[in-house]
Amino acid sequence: MSLETAWFLLVGLLLAGYAVLDGLDLGAGMLHLFVARDDRERRQVINAVGPVWDGNEVWLLTGGGAIFAAFPRVYATVFSGLYLALMLVLAALVLRAVCLEFRSKLPAPGWRRAWDGAFAVSSFLPSLLFGVAVGNLLRGLPLDGEQEFAGTFLGLLNPFALLAGLLSVAMFLVQGAAWLALKCEGPVRERARAWARGAWLAFVGLWVVATVYSRLALPQAWRAFGNPLAWLAPLGFVAALAGYRVLLAGRRPAVALLLSSAAIALLWVVVGLGLYPALVPALGSGMPLTVANAASSPLTLRVMLIVALVGMPFVIAYTIYIYRRFQGPVRLDEHSY
């Protein structure tokens, strides 16, 4: 395997890690207005995500850094081309970052309601726009001969991209609901399970529509599926989703969560298969950004590979340790949010 392809996989892995982990708290953030009704229930939800959301978001920051290092031309073209959309995502993430800490500082109901609302909106917007971005990548971006973005903001809001945006919202709802079913107790858990069923149905429905749509309108995304092995990813995805539905009904939220995580990761594999060897396919006659023409020098890719191989085992080890420290249903104490 070439270094460039290895970095295509590693960037995919970082972004999949982000989708799985931040999916927990983006989903919980969108759901909390509906599954938690009073301040005590809200605090259950908030303390289910409080200790972990920041670490989860670091997967995005590291993914962004890895794209910059490994595929600088992708970083430059995509982020300047999707300028306004990305600025909206960033503004939402900035606001979202302070919601939990700030909310807990004052007991006034109005203050807390305002931050609850901000947390819900700032969880929804990135969930939607990440999906819109991925939809646009699969569809291809309008690029000129210099690999600069040649489209408009409104052009990004095309039907397939919006469909992908909704799909991503449903996916994070599925993930967040499983997390809350695992971490909360009493009525919050029951409501989370009900939402999980609804979100699951929406996720499956949107996925079917998006798949049919792409089959009809995006033939280039299906090239990889000429190889029968490629079908393992979507088959695994369907199996994981089916298992999620059964186990959640069978009151095994921990396993259901693992299965929805697997489903998200496998959906990323499907997206990766649809893109490779391009990172950003070009609409029309523009020059696409591919692993071959967008990657950094072999030395940079090698150095970065060493950084990843040295650093990530530690990251994974202490992340598991920290999740285990907070294992079990949320218990509120004097240090909680």
Add this chain to the structure above:
Amino acid sequence: MDVVWLARLQFSLTVMFHFLFPPISIGLAFLIFLLETARWRTGRDVYRRASDLWIKVFAVTFVVGVASGIVMEFEFGTNWASYSRFVGDVFGAPLAAEGVFAFFLESGFVGLLVLGRRRISSFVRWLSSLLIALGTVLSAFWILVANSWMQTPAGYRLVSGHAELTDFWAAVFNASTLPRLAHTVAASACMGAFLMAGVGAWYYLKGRGSDVARVTLRLGTVMALIASLLSFATGDRHAKQVAHTQHAKFAAMEGLWTTQKGAPLILFSLPPTQQAPREGPEFLITRLTSWLAFGNFEAPVVGLRAFPLQDWPPVAVTFLSFHNMVIVGNLLLLLSLIGVLLLWRGRLERAHGWQRVMVWAIPLPMLAIQLGWLTAEVGRQPWIVYGVLRTRDAVSKVVGAPALLLSIGLFAALDVLLGALWLYLLRREIVHGPEAAGAPAAEVSHVA
């Protein structure tokens, strides 16, 4: 509207707002680690309560630092796409390394220390404080590697219009990395120490001189002196490095127009214009700049006029920010020296005059830090990569003035909101103060 100017405005807004928080986090993380070490080794409850208070202050600051830092990671690509294409092969790696080696560590253990203190042993609590302090310094290291490479690029070659890495360690440890890191970390320690000393002083002024206030005041005062001295020593080292590697920037910092042997040190003068020094009262020490920069009173120092006008940084801003930073730094050294003398004479807790000054001195290290970064970044102009790529050639070609204005407005509003709320909550946390003494049995027996 000039797109380059707007892109610079947006980036300076992002960076200057962001950098209100990391120096406090870096400084406090180290001081919390000291408190935690005292708590873990002695088991005395006063250190736990002091640490608990400062963990709260740290948490609310850290979170705004994280929030405002998210934007930076992506703004190179959104606003400076041409720059990103040009330097990505070299510049992206330290940003990614910062994520892998620092952000994960900080975020994970901050979560554990802030919310999980009930779930961990005394040792793990101490270890978390150590790992957080380590994480903040590692984070500073990698982002300063990136910044320093823009100032004194090394370990690369130019290939078909972009920089390509040839030697990773030469790029990481370029001429300005270690001097910049040392000075930044020392200045951050200074910020944390003055915050602690000022808050401790405020408790005494309000008649709330508890055991925690005493620990806070004393630790803050001693560390303020140590950190001020270190800021001076590292600042001297850093300025020498600039004199050796960035001649036009150094000339603007010192306000030197003609190349001369035995260059004087300007202690005070009216701010220069971009055309000429301004006539008026000034106060010089002859030949001192030559000695400070090169260790020789007769050493030649290159003046601005040795460079074509298009390679000059904005002279007035560079000169003024540098000189005012040094003035504030001197003041900090003086204040902390008085504090340590008072402590030595056993009068620290009763020195209300000095305490009042220390409360007002809390923002001063931050002022010096922001002025220092203005010197570093404005002095680097007109280059984005010193001597290699001009700032005006680095912007995104596809982002127009309306989009920039819109996002500047959005983030300016967000920054004002977050900044105001942060100040409000910080003040509230401090006014609320530490947990009262006496609850656990161990502490009662100790007091008896």
